[in-house]
Amino acid sequence: MRNWILAAGAAALAITVPALADPNKGQGGQKAQKGTQAKVERGGGQQVRQAKPDRAQRQATVRPDRGRDDSPRNAKSQGRGPDKPIRSAKVEGKSRPLTVDVDRDDGVRIVRRDFTGGIFPGRGLANGCPPGLDKRDNGCMPPGQVKNLLGARLADNYASAMVPFAMRNWYPDDDRYLYRSGDGFIYRVNRSNSLVDGLIPLFGGGSYYALGDPWPQPYDFYNVPNQYRSLWSDGEDYRYRYGEGAIYRLDPTTNAVNGIVALLAGDLGVGSRLPMGYDVYNVPLAYRSQYADSSDAWYRYNDGYIYQVDPKTRLITALIDAII
């Protein structure tokens, strides 16, 4: 009961004070506020909406020592410019954890309550979101706002907002589409008209869809990451969709989740630093003779790929093999 009360109290605080960082106080706060602004334009470039602060709060649950903060699991880093390294830490508050993001160059960026963590995730909230806002998978945006992103023109300043390192090989640009990210989403942009025609929600800290959950309509297009497309393609029996750290199998008649075919960690990507938790050698058994750790190179597996790591700097230097 005590935890319930604490959780409810924290939720109320988070609703009334959606961002602890004051945009008028210091550079970090200004950057945080700027980072939460939507930059999607409709038609001729008129800005049509601004993201709610709650949305940014919900973008991701940050864990300490996870390496670079552009991991898909740390989706809040999107929209802050390409590939700028930041570090994070979770601080225990009195009632709910505080998440503090620290920019390597500029000091504290954002301080906010963790909406999705806590002892009873989602309790007292609506799927981890404040009452009245939408499901957890869209950054707690009010219903309808997500749909407004579709068909909109992505602002020019998103041209360099690349997909996080770990997902860049999942969604490579091709002749038809560009993939950019921001505000907790990957935007699929149709090259022919520069309009956003697909949204992919980034990780939300280990909150998964459950069996029977209807698949959200705004995300309902074939979005299986590139390396898994040969395994799971839409057919008469099943559809497959990526979201929230997993590839889901959907019943085509109900469009509801009826299985999880793969769990994706989204932790490693070329150019990023090997996170804590990957010190343990994890290369699949059949590839060990080929990719054995040495003093010159480590090898680690993640989400269908084997990566090479510089042991001295812990930088992930190359994608060595795709093994799916």
Next chain:
Amino acid sequence: MRNRLAYLLALALPLAACDRADRAPGSEASKEAAGDSTIAQGLGSDSARFEAAAKAAGLDTTLAGPGPYTVLVPVDGAFDKLPAGALDTLMKPESRPQLTKVLTNHILSGAILAEDIARAIENGGGKTQLMTVGGGTLSAVKDGDAIIVTDSTGGRARITAPDGKHSNGVVHKIDGVLMPA
């Protein structure tokens, strides 16, 4: 510990048979290295509760898929250590997201053998960390020859049967349930 108990009481898992064998494609090399059985097929009779929970969460297809994953599988007796009713609560349909979160706290990316963990513990000065696919962090230490894994709430489990090798990964049987933060 109080938070851990409270969390456990709020959750739960149903038990049924997990008989799916719809193996997704895997590499020939993987099969040669670890045989043809998948993790889902090879969980064993001492892990019926975990198997049932995985099925309830829809993760039986994951464990039958290409992987590779390393799964820390609590044996049936491990669930007896949970507070009374916790498993039943977790198994309710409305608790499925929590159930999935608990289960994914036992699944790691790639294939990790006990000797890999032991080596990392040694290199780490007596301790190492393991990242779960659910985003959780587990720590591992040695206790004699055994490996002890601790979750972020302080719950501990001992690897009692290491290195079950399958075509899509590795299974280590453990004697406790590892809860997420």
